Amino acid sequence: MKRVAILISGGGSNMVALVRAMTGDFPARPVLVLSNVPGAGGLARAEALGVPTATVDHRGRTREEFEADLIATLDAATPDIIALAGFMRILTRAFIRRYQGRMLNIHPSLLPKYPGLHTHARALAAGDAQGGCTVHEVTADLDMGPILGQMPVPILPGDTEDTLAARVLVQEHILYPATLRAFAQR
Numbered sequence: 001m002k003r004v005a006i007l008i009s010g011g012g013s014n015m016v017a018l019v020r021a022m023t024g025d026f027p028a029r030p031v032l033v034l035s036n037v038p039g040a041g042g043l044a045r046a047e048a049l050g051v052p053t054a055t056v057d058h059r060g061r062t063r064e065e066f067e068a069d070l071i072a073t074l075d076a077a078t079p080d081i082i083a084l085a086g087f088m089r090i091l092t093r094a095f096i097r098r099y100q101g102r103m104l105n106i107h108p109s110l111l112p113k114y115p116g117l118h119t120h121a122r123a124l125a126a127g128d129a130q131g132g133c134t135v136h137e138v139t140a141d142l143d144m145g146p147i148l149g150q151m152p153v154p155i156l157p158g159d160t161e162d163t164l165a166a167r168v169l170v171q172e173h174i175l176y177p178a179t180l181r182a183f184a185q186r
């Protein structure tokens, strides 16, 4: 049974989907939900689901200080897998090297299209027929690690960034648990 730590920065809807999926014959269980933002909405949702939580505040600290604290807090939970879920901090190469091969992320585009931010706005501006989401392994090359799963989502006439984001998010909540299940069984 693999131990999964989930890193969040905000509402944590992907974290909730992952935690809710990790029951019964699912080959993994959540052991920690960690936020870099004190009071992030996802922390209360994790506690309501009975998952231990922690906060490692990045504000007022160097990247190295923040990550040293992050590593100490993460390793205290002895995770086998780290799942980034709406985690909005860029991680250094040293941090990534420490967990590479067992750290996943969900990104709201069909990578390799649109790494980085504002993915839905960019797909709309390009006139794409579809958007989507991708679960990938985290490597030093931002949003460009090996792809583990993808889900295309149609772009409809009149779509805005918000309507497309909402449609993609529904699929993220299906894709991430399915991809984590397969990854945990490898």
Ligand code: GRF
Residues within 6 Å of the ligand: 008, 009, 010, 011, 012, 013, 014, 015, 085, 086, 087, 106, 107, 108, 133, 169, 172
């Ligand atoms: C989602 O679009 C996800 O793809 C991105 O962060 C957004 C919010 O995720 N990584 P959540 O609701 O905090 O899980």
